[in-house]
Amino acid sequence: MFIPSEDSTPSFKGFTLIAPAVSVGNVGQLAADLIISTLNMPRVGHFHTDCLVPMAGNNPYSSSAADGADQLSTNAEVYSHSGLRLVVLQIRTPVLQTKVKSFRKLLVSWIKSSGFSRTVLLSSSHAFHRDDQQLHGAALRYLLSPALQDAGDTLRELGWTELERVSAFPGINDSEKRLYIPGGGVTKGLYTDCCTESVPLAVVLLFCSEGDNVPDAFTLTNHLNDWLHLVEKPVSAHLEKQQGSIPWRVPSSWRLLFGSGIPPLIY
Template identity: 65%
Template structure:
């Protein structure tokens, strides 16, 4: 599944950050900011038929020499000095293969020896229930394996755990068990459930949002992650200026209106 670009790569003890292809593509945009700001090197890619095939130019162009590099739907970047790896996913998951994709990712994470995995995701804001409308739009989930080593750190941050909701909204039934529901979250719930089953240390950070200009949401999510992982030197400075916007973002909304129309 994972194919290294040059020499064999070891991820033992690394933290893995990856997005879920979810509403607003917030997780993918946040990962773009991490890769671009930390100037991470591409070390390989994930080859699978679970993603819609695509290819494009280098989204993190820094000079003319690398502008024409070919990039694929799922690529892995690393910063060895930070013990950090990032899996960027640029294509939607084939609907009938989402379960298989979760299993492949969990198998790779387990075999690679990552110390922890963080999934950046999002969920439809309009489908929140009453309790989810209160307070911050940010939520987290953590597997039992991660809580064994990071429960104190998460408690100190004061983060809010993703609420479970009744099977039938608005209907109170003492016998009905609340369930985890992440509408618009793509493979988020599947990855979390499989990681719990496999006893993997995994956390999900997600944001309630709507489709549109989701750049502000990406900054909110990546700053939230930075509060925990301290990827930058000044984690308390909650501003956009510390994150480097990749060149590919200039085309987020197309190439503009053709002057010939006027």
């Protein structure tokens, strides 16, 4: 259940919700970090649930005590930007295998009760599972629930490709197709639930592999920004060449993504 940071519960009616799926390479979570950090989004609440692996730590977006670095962070927190009418739910730990359906039900219930105009699920899928048709073009794919089909024209104008269905029985019966998102965590199940519950949902995913997935996170957020216009692009070609397409601000906690370096004393 959602627990607000203040005494009163904020209204999210008509807002856009962005949430990551805990998937291969943690690309969705890294992308959510970039959005929260760049927009300097304040925390407005957290999720209290037994469906996620427990976790507690320092504020991942601050670097000093004066900046709130000593603020306790948990496994599922909600950040908001009222000017952009945007909410980001950051999920930092995996969903327990025995609680996957319960978590999906909880999330869909909160989305519906909050009155979000649309929900964008950031996800990823194993690159080595792509079939021949998925090897063409960019690694970005999208899915839209029936309640958000109106956004399809805009996404196609951006050059995005809808996630292809693959053969359920390759080489035996290629006419029967299925939705296949290996490594996508709750992505497929949540998409199916939102289709059934008439929830406006867009899944934006990237084919990737495990490793240093920071570049994948930048790729995903840049594509998302082309659609939602969260951050302005550099006005000059010179700045764009220096800073890249978008000047995303990396959270201070990313310094610990790969731990400390190799101690020289071992040599």
